[in-house]
Amino acid sequence: MATINTHYRKLSAGYLFPEISRRAKAYQESHPGVTLHRLGIGNTTEPLPPAVLGALHHKVDLLGNGATYTGYGDEQGDTPLREALSGYYRSLGVDMLPDEFFVSDGAKSDAANIQSIFGDDNVVAIQDPAYPVYVDSNVVSGRTELFDKEKQQYGKLVYLAGSQENGFFPAPPREKVDLIYLCSPNNPTGAVATHAQLQSFVDYARAHKAIIIFDAAYAEYIGDSSLPRTIFEIPGARECAIEINSFSKFAGFTGVRLGWTIVPKELQAENTKSGELHAMWFRRQVTFFNGASNIAQAGGIAVLGEEGLAQSRAIIAYYMENARIIREGLRSVGLTVFGGDNAPYLWVRTPDGISSWEFFDQLLNQCQVIATPGSGFGAAGEGFIRVSAFGHRENVLKAVESIRKNLRLRKEETR
Numbered sequence: 001m002a003t004i005n006t007h008y009r010k011l012s013a014g015y016l017f018p019e020i021s022r023r024a025k026a027y028q029e030s031h032p033g034v035t036l037h038r039l040g041i042g043n044t045t046e047p048l049p050p051a052v053l054g055a056l057h058h059k060v061d062l063l064g065n066g067a068t069y070t071g072y073g074d075e076q077g078d079t080p081l082r083e084a085l086s087g088y089y090r091s092l093g094v095d096m097l098p099d100e101f102f103v104s105d106g107a108k109s110d111a112a113n114i115q116s117i118f119g120d121d122n123v124v125a126i127q128d129p130a131y132p133v134y135v136d137s138n139v140v141s142g143r144t145e146l147f148d149k150e151k152q153q154y155g156k157l158v159y160l161a162g163s164q165e166n167g168f169f170p171a172p173p174r175e176k177v178d179l180i181y182l183c184s185p186n187n188p189t190g191a192v193a194t195h196a197q198l199q200s201f202v203d204y205a206r207a208h209k210a211i212i213i214f215d216a217a218y219a220e221y222i223g224d225s226s227l228p229r230t231i232f233e234i235p236g237a238r239e240c241a242i243e244i245n246s247f248s249k250f251a252g253f254t255g256v257r258l259g260w261t262i263v264p265k266e267l268q269a270e271n272t273k274s275g276e277l278h279a280m281w282f283r284r285q286v287t288f289f290n291g292a293s294n295i296a297q298a299g300g301i302a303v304l305g306e307e308g309l310a311q312s313r314a315i316i317a318y319y320m321e322n323a324r325i326i327r328e329g330l331r332s333v334g335l336t337v338f339g340g341d342n343a344p345y346l347w348v349r350t351p352d353g354i355s356s357w358e359f360f361d362q363l364l365n366q367c368q369v370i371a372t373p374g375s376g377f378g379a380a381g382e383g384f385i386r387v388s389a390f391g392h393r394e395n396v397l398k399a400v401e402s403i404r405k406n407l408r409l410r411k412e413e414t415r
């Protein structure tokens with residue numbers, strides 16, 4: 001008889017986005033003809049820029065010609081792309097070798113798969129609130145106990161809570177942990193770690209031989225040049241950190257699919273030989289993955305070229321202008337807003353002490369605006385909602401206008 005991986009039964013219901021759709025649909029059905037304003041999604045909306053589009057078209061043409069057709073490429077990703085990535089990191093002030101990059105079909109799969117090279121007995125720490133894949137991949141691989149509905153937490157996981165007091169970026173744990181997932185700029189809070197904050201995690205990791213898995217998917221949204229765009233800006237990180245990144249939010253590749261993971265040669269865990277973890281991830285990828293689409297990789301090379309970078313950054317600036325419009329609009333009605341200055345997410349405190357879902361319903365019913373309840377990202381997200389700056393400008397303006405006109409707060413919030 002076949003048996004199943006029963007750890008899957010521990011997963012708390014994937015409740016957030018289906019529940020948002022259910023409530024939006026119910027509202028729409030009872031208010032036909034009313035337009036909903038969606039500020040909930042973490043999905044890009046603006047078209048690919050010309051330099052990238054040209055490269056994608058050109059690669060398709062090469063595939064259509066017998067003289068230039070290519071099949072499987074290098075396992076780790078096409079060499080010109082890995083060289084371009086290495087050059088991009090050099091422009092951030094960091095030297096990473098082309099063969100420390102592993103090109104993938106996106107950051108989410110790498111974030112889910114990376115745990116497979118670590119032992120089942122590792123104690124895992126994650127930020128709370130967090131992008132769900134870090135937790136869920138460790139749940140199904142058996143590194144947690146059951147989900148405690150009361151606490152809204154899995155047993156055995158170490159939660160590092162973000163709060164207003166710590167600027168939504170927690171300090172390292174007091175107890176000893178082995179794997180630490182960090183995301184900066186953060187989804188959902190929009191918080192960005194400083195050099196000092198990341199240094200404290202690197203120091204912790206080196207002291208405890210822990211490994212940091214650093215998700216930098218929103219690094220290009222950092223406008224403040226004093227903030228780190230990669231964990232490898234931090235001295236000592238090459239021994240203790242893996243970085244996961246993506247072209248999804250960087251260049252609108254959410255549907256095209258392309259990402260990368262950096263495993264430095266010096267990375268060490270308990271009793272590993274020099275280069276062993278790098279070799280293990282190589283082995284994992286060549287065994288279970290046959291490479292990212294060669295069309296997508298041609299697009300990625302174009303993103304990292306001079307024109308592609310400038311055009312992609314212009315689109316990021318457009319989203320960040322959306323973020324500014326949303327922030328000012330929400331503040332003008334008395335809401336308390338965090339994030340949104342170096343990340344495309346705003347983290348908004350619910351007014352009048354109501355819950356995340358109550359504020360979701362209030363925004364839906366009074367303003368026809370859809371946001372994302374913070375509690376869906378973890379217990380520490382309760383009392384907040386996430387507002388996304390992805391969207392066409394005209395829709396963002398309409399959403400903000402509707403909030404300004406229609407939101408009724410019980411009491412004036414402190415700003």
Ligand SMILES: *Cc1c(COP(=O)(O)O)cnc(C)c1O
Nearest residue numbers: 106107108131187217246248259
């Ligand atoms: C969107 C997002 C990603 C990107 O995932 P892809 O699979 O590359 O599309 C990664 N991490 C976080 C935190 C994200 O929000």
